[in-house]
Every structure is written in C-alpha cells, then in structure tokens.
Amino acid sequence: xxxxxxxxxxxxxxxxxxxxxxxxxxxxxxxxxxxxxxxxxxxxxxxxxxxxxxxxxxxxxxxxxxxxxxxxxxxxxxxxxxxxxxxxxxxxxxxxxxxxxxxxxxxxxxxxxxxxxxxxxxxxxxxxxxxxxxxxxxxxxxxxxxxxxxxx
Amino acid sequence: xxxxxxxxxxxxxxxxxxxxxxxxxxxxxxxxxxxxxxxxxxxxxxxxxxxxxxxxxxxxxxxxxxxxxxxxxxxxxxxxxxxxxxxxxxxxxxxxxxxxxxxxxxxxxxxxxxxxxxxxxx
Amino acid sequence: xxxxxxxxxxxxxxxxxxxxxxxxxxxxxxxxxxxxxxxxxxxxxxxxxxxxxxxxxxxxxxxxxxxxxxxxxxxxxxxxxxxxxxxxxxxxxxxxxxxxxxxxxxxxxxxxxxxxxxxxxxxxxxxxxxxxxxxxxxxxxxxxxxxxxxxxxxxxxxxxxxxxxxxxxxxxxxxxxxxxxxxxxxxxxxxxxxxxxxxxxxxxxxxxxxxxxxxxxxxxxxxxxxxxxxxxxxxxxxxxxxxxxxxxxxxxxxxxxxxxxxxxxxxxxxxxxxxxxxxxxxxxxxxxxxxxxxxxxxxxxxxxxxxxxxxxxxxxxxxxxxxxxxxxxxxxx
Numbered sequence: 001x002x003x004x005x006x007x008x009x010x011x012x013x014x015x016x017x018x019x020x021x022x023x024x025x026x027x028x029x030x031x032x033x034x035x036x037x038x039x040x041x042x043x044x045x046x047x048x049x050x051x052x053x054x055x056x057x058x059x060x061x062x063x064x065x066x067x068x069x070x071x072x073x074x075x076x077x078x079x080x081x082x083x084x085x086x087x088x089x090x091x092x093x094x095x096x097x098x099x100x101x102x103x104x105x106x107x108x109x110x111x112x113x114x115x116x117x118x119x120x121x122x123x124x125x126x127x128x129x130x131x132x133x134x135x136x137x138x139x140x141x142x143x144x145x146x147x148x149x150x151x152x
Numbered sequence: 153x154x155x156x157x158x159x160x161x162x163x164x165x166x167x168x169x170x171x172x173x174x175x176x177x178x179x180x181x182x183x184x185x186x187x188x189x190x191x192x193x194x195x196x197x198x199x200x201x202x203x204x205x206x207x208x209x210x211x212x213x214x215x216x217x218x219x220x221x222x223x224x225x226x227x228x229x230x231x232x233x234x235x236x237x238x239x240x241x242x243x244x245x246x247x248x249x250x251x252x253x254x255x256x257x258x259x260x261x262x263x264x265x266x267x268x269x270x271x272x273x274x
Numbered sequence: 275x276x277x278x279x280x281x282x283x284x285x286x287x288x289x290x291x292x293x294x295x296x297x298x299x300x301x302x303x304x305x306x307x308x309x310x311x312x313x314x315x316x317x318x319x320x321x322x323x324x325x326x327x328x329x330x331x332x333x334x335x336x337x338x339x340x341x342x343x344x345x346x347x348x349x350x351x352x353x354x355x356x357x358x359x360x361x362x363x364x365x366x367x368x369x370x371x372x373x374x375x376x377x378x379x380x381x382x383x384x385x386x387x388x389x390x391x392x393x394x395x396x397x398x399x400x401x402x403x404x405x406x407x408x409x410x411x412x413x414x415x416x417x418x419x420x421x422x423x424x425x426x427x428x429x430x431x432x433x434x435x436x437x438x439x440x441x442x443x444x445x446x447x448x449x450x451x452x453x454x455x456x457x458x459x460x461x462x463x464x465x466x467x468x469x470x471x472x473x474x475x476x477x478x479x480x481x482x483x484x485x486x487x488x489x490x491x492x493x494x495x496x497x498x499x500x501x502x503x504x505x506x507x508x509x510x511x512x513x514x515x516x517x518x519x520x521x522x523x524x525x526x527x528x529x530x531x532x533x534x535x536x537x538x539x540x541x542x543x544x545x546x547x548x549x550x551x552x553x554x555x556x557x558x559x560x561x562x563x564x565x566x567x568x569x570x571x572x573x574x575x576x577x578x579x580x581x582x583x584x585x586x587x588x589x590x591x592x593x594x595x596x597x598x599x600x601x602x603x604x605x606x607x
C-alpha cells in the first residue's frame with residue numbers, strides 16, 4: 001500500500017476511535033463563568049463611575065480592564081487561574097483575563113531561567129501573536145480609513 | 153429593573169462570546185493563543201465595519217471584557233488617530249488606545265513573576 | 275534468528291531495582307510497590323529540572339544499595355530522559371564515579387538502556403551496569419506543551435507525564451530476574467500529527483516490534499505470563515490490539531499497558547500515564563516484585579517512545595514512534 005494512503009487510512013481509523021466527550025458540560029461552564037467575568041467587569045465599571053463621578057467613561061473602562069488584568073495575574077501567580085481554566089475553558093480564555101493569564105503564566109514558569117532570559121524573553125510566548133496581529137490589523141484598518149478620508 | 157436587564161444582557165452576551173470560544177476549542181482543537189488572535193481579529197473587524205458600537209451599546213462589558221473589545225479598541229484607536237494625525241495615526245493609533253491594557257499585563261506579570269513560583273498541576 | 279532480536283547466552287540478571295515517584299503517582303494504583311514517594315514535586319530543589327536530576331541520583335543510588343554492591347563495583351551507567359540534550363541523566367551522572375552512556379528513546383528509554391546494558395554485560399565486557407531513566411510532569415509540560423499556570427484544557431486523548439525515576443542494576447552474577455531476549459525496534463511513522471495523541475502515534479511502532487519479536491523468537495502471546503507496553507494509554511493500547519488482530523495475533527487478558535494501569539480512574543488523567551518514568555517505575559517496582567515472587571515466570575516488556583520535538587512539530591512533521599522489547603524471566607538456579 002502507498003504510504004500516503006496508509007497514513008490517511010490510519011488517521012481516519014484513529015479519529016473514529018478517539019473517545020467522544022459530551023461537549024455540553026464544558027460549554028455550559030464556559031458560558032456561565034465567562035458571563036460572570038463580564039458581569040464582574042460591568043460591576044467594577046459602574047462602581048468606579050458611582051464612586052468617582054468626575055472620571056470620564058473612557059477612563060473608567062481603562063481602570064476596569066486594569067483591575068481585571070490585575071486580578072487574573074494575581075490568580076495566575078497563586079496557581080488558581082489554571083484550575084479555573086481547566087473547569088471553564090473558553091470562559092476564562094476569551095475574556096481579557098485570559099490575555100493577562102497568557103502573559104503571566106510563562107513569566108512565572110520561566111522565572112527559573114532568570115529575569116532577562118526567563119521572565120522578559122518568555123513573557124510573550126503565547127500572547128505575542130495577539131499583539132502582533134492586533135497591531136497589524138489595526139494598522140491595516142487605519143490605512144484603509146486614511147484612504148477613505150482622502151476621498152470624502 | 154432596568155439595571156437588572158442591562159446586567160442580564162452583559163451576562164448573556166459575555167457568556168455567549170466565551171462559549172463560542174469553547175466551541176472552537178472543542179471542535180477544532182486549536183490552542184488558546186489562536187483563540188485569542190481570532191477573537192482580537194473579530195473585534196478589529198467589527199469595529200472597522202462599524203458594528204461594534206451597536207453591540208457595545210446594549211452588551212456593555214459583555215463584549216468589552218472579552219478580548220474582542222481589545223481588538224475593537226485597537227481599530228478604534230487607529231481610525232481616530234488617522235483622522236487627527238494622518239498617516240502617523242496608522243502607526244500610533246492602535247497601541248495608544250490599548251496602552252493601558254498591555255502595560256498593565258506586562259507590569260503585573262513581571263511583579264507576580266518575581267513574587268510567585270510555578271505550581272505543579274494536580 | 276534475525277538480527278533485530280538478541281538472545282542472551284549468559285542471561286544477565288537484574289540484581290537490584292529502585293523506583294521513586296511524585297505525590298500524585300504515589301496515590302495511583304501502584305502506590306504500595308514504589309520504594310520512595312516524594313512529598314512534593316520539587317524534592318527540596320529550586321527548580322523542577324533540578325528535582326528530576328536528584329530523582330535520578332536517588333534512584334541510581336537506591337538500586338545499587340538494593341543490589342548489595344558497592345559504588346566501586348559498578349562499571350557503567352546507561353541512562354536517558356526526556357529533556358533536551360538528556361540533561362537530567364547527564365548532569366546526574368556527574369555525581370557518580372563510573373563511566374556514563376547517554377541513550378535516548380523517549381519513553382522507550384528503560385527498555386533501550388536495559389537492552390544495551392545486557393548486551394555489554396552478556397558479552398563479558400562489563401560486570402555490573404546500572405540503568406536509569408526518569409521523567410517529570412512539570413519539566414516535560416513546559417518543554418513540550420504550555421506553562422503550568424496557563425488556564426487551558428487538556429484534550430480527551432492526552433496523557434499525564436509521570437513524575438518518577440526507575441533504576442536497575444544488570445549483572446553477570448548474582449540472583450534476580452534474568453533478561454533472556456531483546457528486540458530492537460524500527461522507527462515507524464504513520465502520519466499522526468496531533469502531539470496530544472501519542473498513543474496513536476506509537477501504536478504502529480509497537481505492533482511492528484511485537485510482530486518481529488514473535489516471528490524471530492517463534493513465540494506467541496500465550497508464551498508470556500504478561501505482555502506489557504509502556505505508555506500507549508487507553509486509546510493507544512486499543513489501537514495496538516486492533517493492529518495485532520489485523521496481523522492475525524490476538525492479544526488476550528495477559529496484555530496490559532503501564533500507562534493505562536498507572537492512575538486510578540478518579541485521578542483525572544484522561545487516557546492514562548506517559549513519560550519515561552511511567553514504565554520505568556512500574557518495571558522497577560511492581561513487575562520486579564511479581565517476577566521475584568514467581569507470580570510471573572516470563573514477561574515481555576515493551577515500552578514505546580514518541581521521538582518528537584517541538585521544533586519538528588512546528589515545522590509540520592508527523593510523530594515518529596519506536597518500541598524496544600525485552601523478555602524478562604524469573605530467576606532459576
């Protein structure tokens with residue numbers, strides 16, 4: 001038998017053999033944990049606006065995100081966030097807290113290789129692509145709008 | 153009552169966005185880095201075509217706390233900066249608008265990395 | 275006899291064996307057989323890599339002590355592990371005053387090192403050779419996968435890398451289970467690219483080695499009290515059974531897999547255990563005990579290894595597997 005053919009047949013057989021897990025429990029967990037994190041964000045935001053009526057809505061949002069990022073980094077440091085993530089999956093990855101976790105976790109993990117080569121170099125092993133693609137796509141959007149503004 | 157309904161929307165939209173992420177993980181087995189990139193790009197797109205503000209109006213934190221909101225801020229920053237600064241805005245807009253989030257993540261990651269050690273999973 | 279199977283004339287003996295495991299492993303199904311269960315995964319060291327190294331040192335020292343030999347009687351160390359440049363073994367070897375051969379067969383290293391040592395001992399060049407291998411969940415996880423603190427979920431096919439080290443002393447003289455045969459395996463790759471699905475990647479290599487072993491030695495599964503694979507896990511061993519059946523060989527109740535047996539069902543390890551330490555700790559504790567008790571007369575021990583690296587995986591390569599087999603028989607006068 002041809003090697004490619006054999007490999008394709010084997011992969012097909014293996015895929016059929018992989019244990020099927022019920023998706024509903026994790027989907028449900030990701031829903032309510034993710035929803036709660038967003039609710040927490042809204043709560044912090046509204047509280048900030050209530051306590052400090054002078055700050056702009058934009059600043060309130062910035063503070064809210066900073067607080068959420070802080071909480072996630074702290075939970076990552078004390079080793080709780082990964083347990084939460086195991087339970088809720090997307091519910092803890094998709095919110096901004098997941099972004100914070102993806103930066104803090106390699107930092108903590110690679111501390112053993114020193115501050116420069118461990119913490120600083122490895123900090124963006126997971127979140128690097130997020131920032132790169134984010135900057136690239138926003139620059140592209142900026143360019144498109146620049147061209148559009150030239151004509152209107 | 154109005155506030156309760158607002159919060160309900162935050163919960164439902166936020167939960168749904170996260171659930172879509174989980175659905176992607178289950179069905180395509182992709183890693184969390186790719187999930188984050190995908191959702192950032194979705195946010196950039198929604199903002200670029202002008203849909204994001206409509207969702208944000210009733211979903212609030214439900215769409216802003218997910219990393220989609222981060223993408224939208226990037227795009228919003230770029231669009232605004234291009235209007236006020238021209239070509240320079242293409243380069244400054246995105247990161248200026250998201251500077252707080254990125255800096256916070258770096259600062260707290262660094263501090264907590266100094267304080268804590270990694271834990272073995274059980 | 276074909277060349278890929280070696281039949282030992284003097285039948286080297288395993289005169290001492292030692293196993294050391296982490297706390298989670300120490301709650302698993304083999305908990306009563308291990309020599310030492312660590313209280314935590316750091317083993318008093320600063321990093322997990324240093325802990326893995328110390329585990330290897332402890333296992334080697336323990337095995338030599340149990341063999342009732344002195345450090346001076348040991349002629350050679352054959353060892354390997356999972357970390358890049360097999361640092362755990364090589365750095366651990368600094369602590370000992372005998373020559374060192376580093377071997378790498380991923381999770382098949384235990385059988386590879388025992389087979390190499392047996393050949394050297396059988397040929398009469400060395401009298402006492404100590405073999406060792408280890409793996410550590412936390413070092414493997416960060417080398418092959420993600421940081422420990424990252425909040426991700428493990429896919430249902432994934433396996434849990436065992437924190438543990440196993441060591442044994444192979445000798446010309448003395449009493450202990452005999453190593454009678456060894457079959458070296460070819461590297462087989464059937465195009466599995468999912469790095470979580472190691473069982474499926476390694477099963478064809480295992481089937482290949484098993485088939486040539488049975489053919490070369492004119493034995494059948496019934497000739498062994500136990501046929502035990504290393505860390506195919508639940509999925510991998512089901513695949514192996516299917517692959518062997520396709521070749522007309524039925525693996526019955528005397529077949530099992532260390533990875534599948536290792537943890538209790540409620541320990542949340544999905545498809546089971548994996549890593550060099552998985553079969554190494556089972557072999558040097560449970561299996562040795564059963565051979566010494568005479569409960570097993572003859573076992574076929576077949577650890578499998580997935581020879582992948584993150585660089586190769588990121589370049590789109592599929593996962594090559596390898597499997598080496600050794601036959602161990604109970605001691606006879």
